[in-house]
Amino acid sequence: MKVVRKTGGLFMANSYIVFDENSGEACLIDAGGYARPILDKCRELGKKLTSVLITHGHFDHLTALAKLKEETECSVYIHEADAAALSDPRLNLSDGFFLACRPIKADVLLKDGDVVEAAGLSIRVLHTPGHTPGGVCYVCGNSIFSGDTLFKLSVGRTDFPQSSYEQLADSIRSKLFVLPGDYTVYPGHGPHTSLQFERENNALV
Ligand SMILES: [Zn+2]
Numbered sequence: 001m002k003v004v005r006k007t008g009g010l011f012m013a014n015s016y017i018v019f020d021e022n023s024g025e026a027c028l029i030d031a032g033g034y035a036r037p038i039l040d041k042c043r044e045l046g047k048k049l050t051s052v053l054i055t056h057g058h059f060d061h062l063t064a065l066a067k068l069k070e071e072t073e074c075s076v077y078i079h080e081a082d083a084a085a086l087s088d089p090r091l092n093l094s095d096g097f098f099l100a101c102r103p104i105k106a107d108v109l110l111k112d113g114d115v116v117e118a119a120g121l122s123i124r125v126l127h128t129p130g131h132t133p134g135g136v137c138y139v140c141g142n143s144i145f146s147g148d149t150l151f152k153l154s155v156g157r158t159d160f161p162q163s164s165y166e167q168l169a170d171s172i173r174s175k176l177f178v179l180p181g182d183y184t185v186y187p188g189h190g191p192h193t194s195l196q197f198e199r200e201n202n203a204l205v
């Protein structure tokens with residue numbers, strides 16, 4: 001699997017273009033920042049964007065989504081418990097920042113344990129609520145895309161109305177830290193890390 005990071009927007013959210021090199025397609029994990037640099041990168045890579053997997057329904061991970069959908073007709077995936085946030089400015093927090101985040105409808109609603117086949121990859125869904133009710137991590141090969149659940153030496157904010165620190169810490173312990181062996185962790189903000197490093201050093205879990 002190839003992973004190409006694009007970072008953008010007010011809160012510098014990470015989006016990841018992922019694909020198997022033998023596939024002509026690309027899958028995007030989260031859609032922060034602007035659509036144009038993501039589409040330009042896909043074109044440069046020679047890949048057609050066919051699916052967007054959202055880690056959770058906060059606007060900083062969604063700002064490029066409506067435009068991407070318009071230009072590529074990609075399928076949008078999100079956990080069923082966060083699906084309403086795609087079209088609700090209060091749930092996706094865009095109203096609090098006076099930002100416009102165009103409403104959009106999901107194509108596929110996800111549940112814990114689902115496997116998404118996209119861009120030549122099998123991507124497993126782990127439901128990790130706490131930052132949001134429908135927050136997920138996506139696991140593919142030796143990589144985890146952790147959204148705002150787990151960051152390098154930190155975790156996602158839990159001061160939002162729908163958040164719970166206890167639930168978030170439990171999700172990380174019972175869904176991520178129990179995975180056997182080590183993984184590269186690609187978070188929704190900041191640099192990548194490894195699961196083993198976080199098991200040993202993350203004081204917030
Ligand atoms: Zn968030």
Ligand SMILES: [Zn+2]
Pocket residue numbers: 011013058060061148188189
């Ligand atoms: Zn975020």
